[in-house]
Amino acid sequence: MRKVLHLPFNLASQIGIINDALNDDMIYSTSAFKSAQISEYTPDFELSGTKIVSIFRRINCFIKTVGQFDVYLHHTGGSLLSNHLGHIDARINVKIGKKCVPIFHGSELRRPSLEIETNPFYEVTYDEDDVKVLKTLEFWSSLSNDVVVCAASFLDYGLNQYFEHVHYIPIAIDLSKYSEVSSSKVLSSAKKKKVVHLPSHLQAKGTKYVRAAIKDLESDGLDFDYLELTGIPHSEVKKELLKADLVIDQMMLGDYGVLALEAMALGKPVVGYIKPSILKHYSVELPIINCNPNTLKSTLSDWLTNDSVQYEKRGNASRRYVEKYHASDVISTKYQDLLKSL
Numbered sequence: 001m002r003k004v005l006h007l008p009f010n011l012a013s014q015i016g017i018i019n020d021a022l023n024d025d026m027i028y029s030t031s032a033f034k035s036a037q038i039s040e041y042t043p044d045f046e047l048s049g050t051k052i053v054s055i056f057r058r059i060n061c062f063i064k065t066v067g068q069f070d071v072y073l074h075h076t077g078g079s080l081l082s083n084h085l086g087h088i089d090a091r092i093n094v095k096i097g098k099k100c101v102p103i104f105h106g107s108e109l110r111r112p113s114l115e116i117e118t119n120p121f122y123e124v125t126y127d128e129d130d131v132k133v134l135k136t137l138e139f140w141s142s143l144s145n146d147v148v149v150c151a152a153s154f155l156d157y158g159l160n161q162y163f164e165h166v167h168y169i170p171i172a173i174d175l176s177k178y179s180e181v182s183s184s185k186v187l188s189s190a191k192k193k194k195v196v197h198l199p200s201h202l203q204a205k206g207t208k209y210v211r212a213a214i215k216d217l218e219s220d221g222l223d224f225d226y227l228e229l230t231g232i233p234h235s236e237v238k239k240e241l242l243k244a245d246l247v248i249d250q251m252m253l254g255d256y257g258v259l260a261l262e263a264m265a266l267g268k269p270v271v272g273y274i275k276p277s278i279l280k281h282y283s284v285e286l287p288i289i290n291c292n293p294n295t296l297k298s299t300l301s302d303w304l305t306n307d308s309v310q311y312e313k314r315g316n317a318s319r320r321y322v323e324k325y326h327a328s329d330v331i332s333t334k335y336q337d338l339l340k341s342l
Helices: 011-022 051-065 088-095 112-118 130-143 152-156 207-219 234-242 258-265 276-281 296-304 308-325 328-341
Strands: 002-007 027-033 071-075 099-104 146-149 165-168 194-197 225-228 246-248 270-272
Touching: 002 011, 011 027, 011 071, 011 328, 071 088, 088 099, 088 130, 112 152, 112 276, 146 328, 152 165, 152 276, 165 328, 194 207, 207 225, 207 296, 234 258, 246 258, 246 296, 258 270, 258 308, 270 296
Parallel strands: 002 027, 002 071, 071 099, 099 146, 146 165, 194 225, 194 246, 246 270
Antiparallel strands: none
8 A cells, every 4th residue: 555645735625635535445645734714624734823833743744754655745846844944854755765746736836937928917926936936846856756737837837857757637626515516507588697706816816807897897787796705715615606607717827726616516607718828738628718808808798698508508518527627536546647657
């Protein structure tokens, strides 16, 4: 049995979802991260607390786990003893013959110089920095021949210059928690359509573009309801998605994320901006209603005047897409293949 430890950041509940899906007769998977109110997953090794408590818990976790696992999966390229301590935990584990593999989800690998070339709407949002990213790549490539990326845009970053094996494993969703598929069958011409936008970060999600488009549509006299909420618990996110007819994901980063998956899993049509340069990495089945900030208003206008049949078709296609490409059992198989290759 292979023993795997996921650490140290449960970004968008990805460690929790993958950890649960990976555990079987052949793999013992466990986790170490900070629990958070916005996630329903709890770690096997808790790292949260005040600064002093968190440091103590990280050191304690290191003592208990060093050399005890076959593979350490370092989500977001972090570790228990991170930058200020030189990722010494990863260095030691590699030194004694264990495998440490970085998994990059998003902003920690995003390079402004490359994004600007392919995305005219891109803005530096999460303190992304080319120099910092290059240092991160140089460090992890000194420890690992393998890297995992969860965003398609990173496939164009030339990572094969640093790593022998670049694995693209998309973000995962546990569909057992999204059984209430409601693909807009309830829509009728007499019902006002409800547009929902639930940004986790206003700038990153291009909320300013969404607000401008909504304001223009309201000024044009189009009759619909609009709900925008940010920073709400995950349980509330699902409730609001269930009440939506149309969901707007993001209008700046140029790719789709967890919120889009959750909406599609519930059979909702999703509007988002997928930059042209990465479409080659996706199946033609991708059901996201693709537009950019310049075309968002017209796209919303078209869909707000569409009949319920179009909503149902797109909603059903959305659910099928998530089942085929993002379901936790599908993603778990990809991680199993990764572990076998190490």
